[in-house]
Amino acid sequence: MPVRHVLILGGTTEARRLAERLAAGQPAGAPPLRVTSSLAGRVAEPRLPAGEVRIGGFGGPSGLAAWLREQHVDALIDATHPFAGTISRNAAEAAAEVHVPLLALRRPSWVPVSGDRWHPVDSLAEAADALPGLGRRVFLTTGRQGLAAFAHLDGHYFLARSVDAPEAPMPPHTEVLLDRGPFTLDGERAVCREHRIDVLVTKDSGGAATAPKLTAARELGLPVVIVRRPELPRGVPATPDVPGALAWLAGLAP
Numbered sequence: 001m002p003v004r005h006v007l008i009l010g011g012t013t014e015a016r017r018l019a020e021r022l023a024a025g026q027p028a029g030a031p032p033l034r035v036t037s038s039l040a041g042r043v044a045e046p047r048l049p050a051g052e053v054r055i056g057g058f059g060g061p062s063g064l065a066a067w068l069r070e071q072h073v074d075a076l077i078d079a080t081h082p083f084a085g086t087i088s089r090n091a092a093e094a095a096a097e098v099h100v101p102l103l104a105l106r107r108p109s110w111v112p113v114s115g116d117r118w119h120p121v122d123s124l125a126e127a128a129d130a131l132p133g134l135g136r137r138v139f140l141t142t143g144r145q146g147l148a149a150f151a152h153l154d155g156h157y158f159l160a161r162s163v164d165a166p167e168a169p170m171p172p173h174t175e176v177l178l179d180r181g182p183f184t185l186d187g188e189r190a191v192c193r194e195h196r197i198d199v200l201v202t203k204d205s206g207g208a209a210t211a212p213k214l215t216a217a218r219e220l221g222l223p224v225v226i227v228r229r230p231e232l233p234r235g236v237p238a239t240p241d242v243p244g245a246l247a248w249l250a251g252l253a254p
């Protein structure tokens with residue numbers, strides 16, 4: 001059976017690029033391909049991918065399995081953010097239930113280089129615990145849903161950057177910076193200097209769009225508290241880039 005309908009679980013640059021490549025058309029002679037991207041609906045004005053788009057949760061693994069079955073999906077690509085662990089687990093469960101091949105598209109982790117002062121931790125709670133020994137003026141780039149973990153730190157200043165405004169609970173001394181990547185090195189240097197940042201907190205999101213903050217931190221000698229990624233569900237094959245996902249899809253065709 002040729003692949004006729006691909007569902008991309010999206011919300012990332014890679015997911016958009018993949019949708020664009022697939023929606024641009026199939027090689028001559030190949031059967032037409034339906035491409036649907038799914039977004040969670042967290043961002044008020046998301047950048048919409050090419051092709052069909054659906055927005056909102058599926059209702060857990062069983063809801064996703066039902067969607068895959070009803071919409072005759074032949075291939076599922078989990079191109080969600082490395083920290084979107086729940087939807088990745090749901091995808092693994094649903095794909096196994098309805099026997100739809102699943103691939104994870106995960107950009108590689110960031111790797112420290114000489115001069116970096118990284119403090120890896122396993123959770124936002126651990127990141128909050130690490131802060132008192134490292135600095136008092138924090139550049140927090142973990143997204144608007146991550147602020148609650150720092151809400152008890154009333155002796156710290158936080159510059160919290162996110163796409164949409166965060167909601168309470170958040171630390172008492174929080175300044176919100178609404179912005180969306182990609183970010184430049186000059187811009188990140190300026191943010192750190194203007195706000196007299198002395199420690200950066202980030203998730204290990206990987207990718208180029210948000211990496212300049214790590215270079216800025218290195219140049220300025222700042223410590224970086226970096227939250228490690230959750231593991232991918234066991235047994236799910238993964239590729240680091242869009243060409244890898246295209247090759248996987250091509251390999252599914254008879």
Ligand code: NAP
Pocket residue numbers: 009010011012038039040041042055056057058059060061063064079080081083084085086087088090142143203
């Ligand atoms: P999550 O914790 O893994 O998922 C929570 C629930 O949101 C899922 O159970 C699912 O609801 C729904 N969901 C998540 N991604 C979805 C998608 N692509 N399409 C439809 N439903 C989805 O996810 P999250 O960390 O909140 O991330 C939500 C979205 O934002 C993802 O698309 C992700 O790629 C993007 N994003 C996340 C981060 C991050 O740091 N976590 C950063 C940038 C972008 P149901 O159970 O009802 O299906």
